[in-house]
Amino acid sequence: MTEDESSKRLQQLLRLKRHETPPPGYFNDLSSGVMDRIRALEAERNTPLWRRWFFLGSDSQSAAAPAGGLLPVWVWNGLGLAMMATLLGGIYWASGTNDSPNSEGMPSQQAAVTSPGLSRPSEAFSENPSIALSGSSWDSISSPQYLRAAAPLVHERFRVPVSVSMSSPSAELSSTNPFPAGLFRLPGTSGDPGSSPEAYRVRLGNWSR
């Protein structure tokens, strides 16, 4: 058999495939299925984002979510769980650092950050407690976030309440006080050592003046 004849024979065989068609009425179901899916997509697209988010886990929305949503439902569920865990962890952390009793009337175990060249107060507290507990002297540190990082360390190491004062609470600083309420207090203006308007103080124990 020549190559042309083989090719012709093969094409005859392949033409048999053209007879493989589904039963009558089959395509009515196909087109209606397509239109149903498109209508579902359009309905979902017209749903506000907040509503889609809110009803993501409900029966009415969960089927459509994987088709038109940005992410599958299980991803949203995982994100929700992670957010909840983060929130609970934050609450736990805050309660752990905020267990200082009412500082009014407690005995004062006063200390301060005293290292003049201090770059990170947490280093002073963790590496050299004697510096941290050097008495009633005060020093300033450069950045309020250091205080925020240092306070839990001090509390954990010395098991005493911690309070922080700001020596020069300008209006700007007072209004943007970055510290958690109840843990740190703005000092009064009278008798505060240090003249630098950017000075911050760390005091162990009861803050009272």
Added chain:
Amino acid sequence: MDPIADSMMSARATANAEEASEVVLRVRRAQAGDLAAYDQLVSQFQERIYGLCYHMTSNHEDAHDLAQDAFVKAWQALRNFKGDSSFYTWIYRIAVNTCLNHLKLRRNRTPHLSLNDLDVQPENDPDLVALVSENTPRREASLAELQRRLNEAILKLSEDHRTVVTLHDIQGLPHEQIAKILKVNPGTVRSRLFYAHQQLQGWLSDWMK
């Protein structure tokens, strides 16, 4: 030229032009959000798209799902359809890519054939009757057996080769149209067809004598 043949060709060309302009109008209406117009497009192309999906997978259930997927994807992308190619070429390209993605996902699974629900009337095809009753060494073999062997052979082809065999030998698309659908050169289409035919002739040698 035979005047009857000439008039038939002219009538066919007119019909094709009318169909093309009708498709263009429906596409424009669908792009404006007219779901009924898109429904008409689906009805117009569903048999060909379904056929493509079926011949790529040899499975009616998969073909049904893939054809639906292709039409839904086309609806979602319809606003981006600029008309650089015909809608026919464009929807075929989406369907081919949908099938290829599906086949890649199922590459390691054993394909299963579903030939029990075919609406086959090949007895009316004189070429096939001759093929089975006279040109094969297995005269007792049924058409179903031939179909089974044919499908097995086609499924053995690589996805690229199967695609061109499906589009050209089964669905009857010309090389140039296939090249546009697959975004390859017509020479590449011919080359793939040549190698696919070589393989099929080897696997179907019993039926080639």
